[in-house]
Every structure is written in structure tokens, then in C-alpha cells.
Amino acid sequence: MRAHASAAPKRAVSTEPRVTVVVLAAGKGVRMNSRLPKVLHPVAGRPMLLWSMAAARALDPARTLVVVNPTQDGVQAVLNGEGQTVAQSKALGTGHALAQVAAAHRTAGPVVVLYADAPLLRGETLAALLAEHEKSRAAVTLLTADLENPRGYGRIVRARNGAVRDIIEEKDATGEQKGIREVNSGVYVFSGRELWPALAKLENKNRAGEYYLTDIVRLIKGKVHTWPVEDRNEILGINDRRQLAEAERVMRQRILDGLMTSGVTIADPATTFIDADVHIGRDTVVLPFSLISGESTIGEDCVIGPFAQIRDSIIGEACRIERAHVDQSTLAQNVHVGPFSRLRPGSVLDDGVRVGTHAEIKNSHIGAGTAIAHFSAVLDSDVGANANIGAGTVTANFDGVDKHRTEIGDRAQVGSDTILVAPVRVGEDAYTAAGSVITADVPAGSLAIERSEQKIVPGWTERRRGRRKREDST
Template sequence: MSKRYAIILAAGQGTRMKSKLYKVLHSVCGKPMVQHVVDQVSKLTIQEIVTIIGHGAEKVQLQLGTSSQYALQEEQLGTAHAVMQAEGILAGKEGVTIVVCGDTPLIKAETMEALFAQHEKQKAKATILTAKIDSPAGYGRIVRNGDGLVEKIVEHKDASDEERKINEINTGTYCFDNQALFAALKSVSNENAQGEYYLPDVIEIIKKQGEIVTAYQTDDFEETIGVNDRIALSEAETIMRKRINQNHMRNGVTIVDPTSTYIEADVQIGQDTILLPGTMIKGNTVIGTDCQIGPNSEIEDCVVGDNTVIRQSVAVKSSIGSKVNIGPFAHIRPQSAIEDEVKIGNFVEIKKTVFGKGSKASHLSYIGDAEVGRDVNIGCGSITVNYDGKNKFLTKIEDEVFIGCNSNLVAPVTIGKGAYVAAGSTITKDVPGEALSIARARQENKENYVHKLHLKK
């Protein structure tokens, strides 16, 4: 197999998006379009990836990092001009180069591999990725000869009535013999209405040289869609969502209602986990086996163990153990670590807290900036008072502590192992282990107070 290279075209501004955000950085299922393309290309055996950047160059480089080399297209003068910018990196090298657009987030590695294979099998100098569609108006048509090789690409406006009946279209993804590509680029002219250099002209140049030009036809037109506006972005999102959900279901995940379930591209989910309607799972979340998520739960950048239930709750940038029960209506905020067999009940908020194995906060509590030990019970309405208006302070609750309802733990404070805090207490000092701490005013009843009050009126 010959050496392989990839050029990703990502220099266009994307004015039809009507956005401050550079086009290829718009997300599809939680990942920028150009990142989808690079990730798929990276699954192939590729020696070098070169991304052509222009508008928003620094942000694209920041997104892709070291996964690609870069060439700058300072002026956007067409697709052939964009490919020319990679000359300093790739020109003169033997091998095959794939050229793919950075705004085609649905393209699959398997399709690109098949394109390479067709190119090498036919010993072609150029191979076009094509597709058949029912309504090809506006697309360049693929005209083949009697041997099935490509005779030419005809743009819709230039096509004859007979050629317009052809429904095999050019998708804009190509494989080229690398040396033939850069040699042909030198002959591309910009004598057209837009004054730009177009990559399809390379096909015509190579064909006139008597070389073989072939095509590989994908049976999935959807993966070749280029995103140029918000409508196409929405369509790509819908297709990608369906693809992601189906992959998870094939791998043993039950999704009760795929149309109302949103899973981003990098999420991992274990077998026999059930996702109920209204669930959103985002970022680099990893969910274990035999879990139940939802309905109406949002999980982002979390690691969740096995046999855990999260109902109608939000969890962000945290770790959640196995056999944990969360919700309904709980909020796990960033930098929390919920250990195994924990219960976080309704209207409980956990923030930047380690919550120990077997501990419970069953309802109506705020636990922030805390270390909670094992087998702790936190009663209804209890909070860690962690903020003095300028700084945050730590609350430590050791193993087997019982916190009574409506208690305020004013940090910094430590509740020792096995201690009890009486309901309604405001704790401002450390509580020794196995002590009972009562910090509330003594009850006083004023007899006949209401009757006397009424007499004054």
C-alpha cells in the first residue's frame, strides 16, 4: 500500500452561517465539524494530515492541536488555491492524497478507506467520491465512459439536457496521486466569473494527460452533505444524532425514545443501561452497565459507575460511583465525587464535595466545599455554610455522623466520627467524635400571649 496523506479544507469564512463563530467550528452533537472530519481521517493509516486554515486560523489550530499540520490560505481564492497552500508540506512526496472539506462532519472513515481502495485498485491518478440522489439540480454530474471510468465532471449550469438527467453527483471529496495533484495545480486557471481556482479543474487536466480518472460511489448520500448554513447544520445534527443513538442501541443500550434522547459524539455507555425520554448526555461522559438515566436528566463530562440511577437531575464534571441513587431534581455540580451506594435525593445540591460510600442526603440540602465520610446521614434542610462573601471554606463530616434537619454547618468546621448534630442547630465550632452538639436557643413559651395581643387591638 502506498503512503497516504490528507488535506482538509477549512479556510472559508462561512458567511451564510451568519455567525461570529468560524464555520467549521460550529458543533454537531457536541463536537466541531472540522474535529469530526479529523477524527474520521485519523482512523485511517495516514502519514500526514494538513489542514488548510484561513478565517479563525488560531481557533482552528487550538481545537485540533497536534493532530494536524497547518497551511495558511491568506486569501480565499477557491478550492484549488486552498490545496496549493499544502505544497510546502506535501509536494514531491510519493503516495495518495485525499482532499476532504472540513464542513462535511458526517463523512465516515469506512467510506474514505473505500475511496482509497478504489483509487489504488484502478491505479488511477484521481478518484472522485460520488453519490446518487433523486434531485441532483445544482450539483456537478459525473459523466462516465463505456468502461465506467470518469470522462468528465459537468457543472449543472453547463450540462446538456441529457447530462442533467444523470443523478450521480460529485461530492467534493477526492483522492489524487500526490505528485500528479501538485503538478496539475500549476495549470489550473482562474478565468471564470468568480476569478477563483477550482479543484474540479484538476480532474480535467489529469484526464487530458491521458491518465485514469475513476470514481467510488457511496450508497449513503447523507454523509457527504456539506454544511453551509444553519438549516444544513440542523440537518447534520439530526442525522448524527440518529447515527449515534443507533450505534449505542446496537451495542446493548436501551433508548426508550430515540427522538427525545440527545447523546453527544464522544459519550460511552455500558450494556443494559436504560435511557429514558428527555435525557441529554454530553461531553466526555462515561456511563457504566445496568444504569437507568432519566427521564429528563442532563449529564455532562461525568464518569458514572454500574447500577446507578439518575432521575430528573443534572450532573456536571463529576464522578459518580456504582449503586448510587440520585434525584429526582438533584444537582451535582463540578468537582464532586459521589462514592458507591450513596443516595442524593430530591432538591439536593452537591458542589465540589467528596461524598462517602453509603452516605445519604435525602432531600432539600446544599452540601458545598465539603468532605463527607462513610455512612453519614444529612437531614432535610441542612447546609454547609461555605462562603463568607470573599472566600470559600471546607466542611469536614467524618464517618457515621448524623446531621439533624435544618442544621447549618458554618465552615471551616469539622464534625467528628460518630457525632450527632441536633435538628435546628447552627454549628460554628468543631464537634468531637461521638458527641451530641446542640446549638439553638432554649425554647420559651409565653402563656396567653395571643389573647393578650388581641386585647390591645
């Protein structure tokens, strides 16, 4: 690359048959108007960068290099040790980004280059492109597409004999060139032997003053081959929030199609949102306006929704989750969670648990067959099997300084409107009377009653009405 001191020094190119993948992830993403680096914006619950990394894994590469902007926080954490990062300290274009690859990694074998802001690219497409490249024995193979609206893409300029002559970025294209429908996707397979010498010849003689990777087509020695993508959505690059929403829509439909093919019923795909890392068993039904996100797993024969929200949770077989929120919780089999209830992180519900409407459970273990009635709040509790928690029960876990746990034994019967002030234990087969405030342990098989004696005032209503009449007459 001319007139740029940061280009890697020349060195003899090594010979290695396995592919090297370079993911370009250093873009500023100005049009996203966000403090979050563009490549970390999620699509179907997964950062865009990780979609590109997943596509790269389909090639079983010898190495994956990720070119990053060292000033952008969070990218290294998202990669979590996958791939090797390469810093691009100055944003001088895509060609300059590729030039930051160290000499030790400049192999003679295939070099696949793709962008981290193209989350819809499939690994199968990359593998087919690589196979086409090896078959054609070209110096470079471009993934292209024919678009009715090619705005924003570099145009493929061909000679009269059909050979690729150049790639013109839209900002540098003439009016005639802007009418070309064949576009460059930004995905390449190079012969490393031809790529690295050509890269050193790049210049920044364009309106942006950048080193365009697309100019390699004019500089590389050897055949330039193209391979059209079957699904045009795969080459959608994300530059703004509208394109992000479009990618989300396409990816969501892919996910739903895959689920329906595997035997899951999606009642209304248009109003169902399921992330990429969700797994759902056969014959489960997902009803409209449901959101299942994170790394959630749902078993077979469940009914989810409508209006259910499930995040990072494990749901066993034959469960019924109505319009409830389930967050970082684990449900065994045949669990029923009623409408408007909320399961907060750390909740574990064993087989056959029933949760009524408007109930809340947090950081609690609920034993098999136990019923938690409506308007109850079971917080930081350990509840045994086959117990009954009456409507309006509260386990008061916080004393103003610390949180404490409540223990409720097997087959215990907690009366409606009971307040259990933790730390406290209700033994097996014990009862609490409705409306009690329990502050001490209840032994097994006992009944606890804590409420003042009921007082009857005879004739109170007649006297009160008479007093009102006298007040109204004055």
C-alpha cells in the same frame, strides 16, 4: 496554477507509497452567520473538523495536512497538534487551497482530499475509496452520489461512452446540467504524480473568479474513475445552520444505533441526545429527554432519566440518575440521585450514596453509604461514610472573601435545617440538633445544639383574635 504568485514553486516530485491526506478547512462559512469558524461548530459534541480528522486516521496516512485560514481563531487549538496546518491567506477557491501544499509534501503517491465541513463521512468509506482507486489505477477517483435533490452540489458530466468529462458547479451549470442527479461529494483520491502538474494549470475563468478543484477533472492526464457512496448522508456538506441541524440529527441517530446494538436501551431515540465521546455500559436504560454530553462514561445496569443531564462525568454501575444535573462529577456504584438535584464540578460520590430531591453538591467528597436529604446544599465539603445529612442542611462555605471547607465524620448525624459555617468539623458519630447554626467544631460522639430557648405564651391566640374583633368594629 496560472496568474497567481502564491502557487508553490515547481520541484521534482518525490516517490512515497503511503497516502497523504489534505483536509480543506479554510472556508469562510458566511452562511453560518457566526463569529465561530464554520469548521469548529460541533456535531454531536465534536467540532466538525475533528470528524474529518477522525475519518482521515482510518487511512493511517504518512501525513495529514490541514489547509486553514490564518485569520480564524481557535482552529489550531482544536487540532491540538494533530496534523500539520497549511495557511491559505487569500480565499481564492478550493484549487488554490490545495496549491498551498508545500513542494516537500507533493508526493507521487495517493493524495486524499476532503472537506472539514463534511462530518458524516466515515473512515471506512475513505478506506474503501482508496482501495477502489488503487484497484482502478486511475489518475483520480471521485466519491459520488445519486441524489433526488442535487441542489448545491457539483454535477458529474459524462460523455456518451460514460466517461467522466467534467464537474460543473451549480452556479455555472446550465438548466440541463442542473437536472443531472449524479453529484460530486468533494472527496477525491488523486495520484500525486498526475495531480500536481494538473494543479498548476488551473484557471479562474468562472462566475466566482475562483480556482475550482473540480476543474482538475478536465486537466488531469489519465483515467477519471468514480465510486458511489452507499449512504448518501455521508456527503452532506454544512453551509448553514439548517444543514448543521440535519447533520446533528443523522449523527445522533448513528450514535444511538451503535449504543442499542451494544446492549443499551434507549427508550425514545427521538428525545435522547448523546454525544459522540460518551460510553455507556450494557443493560443501562436511558429514558426520554435525557442529554449525555462531553466525555462521559456510564457503567452497566444504570437507569438514566427521564430529563437527566450529564456532562463530562463518570457514573459507575447500577446507578440511578433521575431528572438531575450531573456536571464534571464522579459517581461510584449503586448511587441514587433524586429528581431536581444538581451535582456541580468536583463532586465525588462513593458507593451507595443517596441524594434526595432538590439537593446541590459542589466540589465535595461524599463517603460510601451516606444519605443527603432533600433541599440540602453540601458545598466544599468532605463527608465520611454512612453519615446522614438531614433535609435543608447547608454547609456555608463563603465568608464574603474566601471559601472554606466543612468536614463531617463517619456516621455523623446532621439534623434537619442545620447550618454548618465553614471552616468547621463535625466528628465521627457526632450529632447536630435540627435548626442549629454550628460555628465551632463538634467533637466525636457529641451532640451540638445551637438555638434559643423556646418560649410559650399562654392565651396568646384568644387575645389576638379579640384584638382583631375590636379593630374590625371600629
